[in-house]
Amino acid sequence: MDDSPPDGRAWPRLRLLTSGAAAQVNRPLPSGAGAPAPAPAPACASASSSAGDGGLAEVMEKVAHGDKQAFSVLYDALAPLVLGIVVRVVRDRAQGEEVAQEVMIELWRQAARYRPEAGSVTTWAGTIAHRRAVDRVRSAQASADREQAQASREHHTAFDEVAEQVETRLESEQVRRCLSGLTELQRQAVTLAYYRGLTYREVAETLRTPLPTIKTRMRDGLIRLRDCMGVTT
Amino acid sequence: MKHHASDAHTLAAAYALGALEPDERREFTAHLRECQACRQEAAEFEATAARLAAAVSQAPPPALKPAVMSAIDGVRQLPPRVATTAPSRLSGVLRRRAVPLALAACVAAAALGGVAVWQTQQNREAEQRAGRAEQRLDAISSILAAPDARTVHGRTSNGALTTVVSSPARDRAVFTAAGLPAPAGGTTYQLWLDHDGTMRPAGFVDGDGTVLIEGGTAGAEAVGLTVEPDGGSPRPTTAPLLLMPLTA
Numbered sequence: 001m002d003d004s005p006p007d008g009r010a011w012p013r014l015r016l017l018t019s020g021a022a023a024q025v026n027r028p029l030p031s032g033a034g035a036p037a038p039a040p041a042p043a044c045a046s047a048s049s050s051a052g053d054g055g056l057a058e059v060m061e062k063v064a065h066g067d068k069q070a071f072s073v074l075y076d077a078l079a080p081l082v083l084g085i086v087v088r089v090v091r092d093r094a095q096g097e098e099v100a101q102e103v104m105i106e107l108w109r110q111a112a113r114y115r116p117e118a119g120s121v122t123t124w125a126g127t128i129a130h131r132r133a134v135d136r137v138r139s140a141q142a143s144a145d146r147e148q149a150q151a152s153r154e155h156h157t158a159f160d161e162v163a164e165q166v167e168t169r170l171e172s173e174q175v176r177r178c179l180s181g182l183t184e185l186q187r188q189a190v191t192l193a194y195y196r197g198l199t200y201r202e203v204a205e206t207l208r209t210p211l212p213t214i215k216t217r218m219r220d221g222l223i224r225l226r227d228c229m230g231v232t233t
Numbered sequence: 234m235k236h237h238a239s240d241a242h243t244l245a246a247a248y249a250l251g252a253l254e255p256d257e258r259r260e261f262t263a264h265l266r267e268c269q270a271c272r273q274e275a276a277e278f279e280a281t282a283a284r285l286a287a288a289v290s291q292a293p294p295p296a297l298k299p300a301v302m303s304a305i306d307g308v309r310q311l312p313p314r315v316a317t318t319a320p321s322r323l324s325g326v327l328r329r330r331a332v333p334l335a336l337a338a339c340v341a342a343a344a345l346g347g348v349a350v351w352q353t354q355q356n357r358e359a360e361q362r363a364g365r366a367e368q369r370l371d372a373i374s375s376i377l378a379a380p381d382a383r384t385v386h387g388r389t390s391n392g393a394l395t396t397v398v399s400s401p402a403r404d405r406a407v408f409t410a411a412g413l414p415a416p417a418g419g420t421t422y423q424l425w426l427d428h429d430g431t432m433r434p435a436g437f438v439d440g441d442g443t444v445l446i447e448g449g450t451a452g453a454e455a456v457g458l459t460v461e462p463d464g465g466s467p468r469p470t471t472a473p474l475l476l477m478p479l480t481a
């Protein structure tokens with residue numbers, strides 16, 4: 001069967017994939033077959049640190065290799081943050097718990113894709129959790145729009161609610177203090193987007209403010225928060 | 234991207250807050266590949282946003298943890314997105330691939346994970362990759378170089394040419410495809426080892442290239458390939474695209 005294929009093409013030559021398939025080589029092989037040690041998760045970056053993560057990066061490396069004991073540690077460290085932001089965005093405790101469960105499973109599934117050089121484990125988990133919550137809210141919104149079950153979103157109600165929550169329910173004194181250091185419009189732009197899951201267009205509509213202004217306030221607000229919290233990468 | 238960069242440069246905040254529309258997110262993700270300043274800013278903003286998340290932490294209900302822990306038993310972990318650089322001693326067999334592909338892999342990971350990517354110190358990174366890739370290649374090359382290695386060729390029903398090299402002494406085999414169409418959304422190609430008519434899962438193929446077939450080949454008569462839902466199946470759910478005898 002070593003002759004050429006009927007259509008004149010050459011039989012495929014061996015080469016490695018960059019995709020998931022190649023990485024299967026990464027799995028532990030039977031001993032005695034010259035099995036390499038499992039390689040650590042790949043790094044795309046090398047610039048920043050993941051300081052302040054309390055050793056979670058090391059835990060992640062174990063989770064990436066299928067260590068459920070390590071995942072139990074990761075769960076304890078991240079589940080409160082994940083549940084908190086998800087419930088905040090979807091604004092429904094039962095649905096939030098459902099999404100939080102999905103997110104925690106997703107962290108297990110994607111563990112090998114975490115790259116310490118790109119940011120802390122907490123940031124990684126927070127980003128995934130927030131995105132999943134926003135997806136849930138927007139897909140629910142899209143189907144609601146399709147069914148015309150709701151005439152419109154009640155943006156002002158949402159804003160009042162977020163403002164109230166931000167005032168009264170923040171666990172972190174530092175975040176509360178830093179948020180209070182923003183201008184009113186900066187704070188609204190940041191919190192409506194992040195805690196309510198609105199796009200910046202929706203934020204502009206909600207606040208009846210021109211889009212470019214919202215973009216600028218959102219950015220200025222985050223810069224001020226970043227500096228106030230002493231975030232570095 | 235750079236031509237309308239003045240606008241793109243302002244989107245890192247909305248990106249980190251999850252406030253971009255899907256098409257804008259895709260465009261900005263592409264911009265991040267080219268713009269170091271935005272990468273840095275997006276990473277800092279994402280870290281800032283994570284503080285906002287931490288500030289609303291809630292104690293999970295006790296039932297959530299056992300639910301998650303038992304759920305992951307059935308969830309296959311994604312492999313790392315790895316770029317490979319073939320060591321020179323194998324360059325005759327394995328096509329050499331260097332930094333551009335490494336970056337492409339990073340970019341793909343970023344598109345999935347939404348995490349900012351740095352392109353700095355590419356060379357050092359490429360070296361580290363090469364070291365890891367070499368270990369992986371060792372596993373494959375040990376099969377290719379085995380004295381008892383045997384090669385069979387095949388053709389999938391959707392037109393790809395395939396090669397399997399197996400070594401009974403090593404009890405392993407590698408699979409290579411060329412011209413394999415991208416699987417439809419939500420599906421993946423899954424490999425199988427045929428043991429007396431029982432198909433055992435043997436790993437996944439994302440496209441053209443070479444993979445180590447999972448599992449020992451002793452007692453297996455053939456290698457099969459099917460299309461399965463993402464994440465794979467415990468047994469084939471579709472007709473095989475290919476069944477290649479191992480004992481040719």
Ligand SMILES: [Zn+2]
Nearest residue numbers: 241242268271
């Ligand atoms: Zn930029």
